[in-house]
Amino acid sequence: xxxxxxxxxxxxxxxxxxxxxxxxxxxxxxxxxxxxxxxxxxxxxxxxxxxxxxxxxxxxxxxxxxxxxxxxxxxxxxxxxxxxxxxxxxxxxxxxxxxxxxxxxxxxxxxxxxxxxxxxxxxxxxxxxxxxxxxxxxxxxxxxxxxxxxxxxxxxxxxxxxxxxxxxxxxxxxxxxxxxxxxxxxxxxxxxxxxxxxxxxxxxxxxxxxxxxxxxxxxxxxxxxxxxxxxxxxxxxxxxxxxxxxxxxxxxxxxxxxx
Numbered sequence: 105x106x107x108x109x110x111x112x113x114x115x116x117x118x119x120x121x122x123x124x125x126x127x128x129x130x131x132x133x134x135x136x137x138x139x140x141x142x143x144x145x146x147x148x149x150x151x152x153x154x155x156x157x158x159x160x161x162x163x164x165x166x167x168x169x170x171x172x173x174x175x176x177x178x179x180x181x182x183x184x185x186x187x188x189x190x191x192x193x194x195x196x197x198x199x200x201x202x203x204x205x206x207x208x209x210x211x212x213x214x215x216x217x218x219x220x221x222x223x224x225x226x227x228x229x230x231x232x233x234x235x236x237x238x239x240x241x242x243x244x245x246x247x248x249x250x251x252x253x254x255x256x257x258x259x260x261x262x263x264x265x266x267x268x269x270x271x272x273x274x275x276x277x278x279x280x281x282x283x284x285x286x287x288x289x290x291x292x293x294x295x296x297x298x299x300x301x302x303x304x305x306x307x308x309x310x311x312x313x314x315x316x317x318x319x320x321x322x323x324x325x326x327x328x329x330x331x332x333x334x335x336x337x338x339x340x341x342x343x344x345x346x347x348x349x350x351x352x353x354x355x356x357x358x359x360x361x362x363x
Contacts (some may be wrong), residue, residue, distance in 0.1 A: 123226065124224040124226065125143040125149070126141060126143055126222050127143050127192070127196070127334045128140045129141060129219050130218055130356070131198055134322075135279075136280075136291075136293040137178040137193065138278040141274075143192055143221070146183070147185070148183040149180065149223060153178065153358050155359075156173040158174040176264065176265075176266050178267065180261045181259070182258070189248070193259070194352075213243040215261070216327055218321070219244050220239045220241070220276065221237070222237050223236040232273060234270060235269070236267065238261075238267045239265040239316065240265040243259070243260075243261055245262055248260055270348075273362060274361065276360055278356070279293050281342075283349025284348070291340050295340050296360065297314075299313055300313075311335070312336070314357040315358070315359045317330055318357055319355070321353055322352055326352075328356060333346075
């Protein structure tokens with residue numbers, strides 16, 4: 105029996121020149137519908153497979169064995185033009201580099217998540233075909249080549265939040281709320297889409313099947329904490345069931361919504 109494979113469909117062809125790369129910079133001032141920045145000069149993005157820093161094998165009473173995995177991590181490299189790498193790294197650290205800003209910044213970084221990256225695939229008509237999303241990227245130590253003939257550099261990142269794919273028609277949204285000690289409800293800027301909340305290692309990948317994550321951060325903390333309880337969601341209304349966030353606390357909500 106002959107199997108007909110069918111002909112290629114141009115509507116699903118991804119043109120590398122039409123891939124849009126954009127980043128949600130973490131640490132921005134509290135606001136709803138925080139817009140991503142376009143990341144220019146990207147030539148290639150190479151994520152590695154997710155690995156787990158810790159594994160424990162346990163025996164079950166009924167027989168058999170199960171492996172518990174903890175602390176997912178992976179690395180991601182962005183190949184881009186050097187001038188655009190300087191711009192991305194300075195924006196990720198919330199400062200301006202150049203004639204209108206600071207005159208220098210070091211090539212060494214703290215272990216602090218700085219951005220969420222969204223790789224937005226488009227066909228020849230610019231219709232969205234889906235996205236790859238990499239959350240909580242931490243800039244890794246970076247040593248650009250000093251050869252004047254080198255125009256491209258590879259900027260390394262690592263992350264502890266499992267990457268995922270978004271279907272066509274969905275984009276990421278980033279809302280940040282400032283606590284004042286009184287509010288217990290807030291309205292998101294969009295309606296979160298349903299997400300497949302499979303268990304990854306010792307925890308679920310998403311929050312309540314609707315949100316990519318919720319974080320809380322005190323003004324005295326350098327890194328925000330993921331929370332897995334204490335909030336409920338009804339359509340676009342986010343409710344803090346643990347009481348009003350404190351005056352010096354911010355609540356960060358990252359999710360997917362219809363484009």
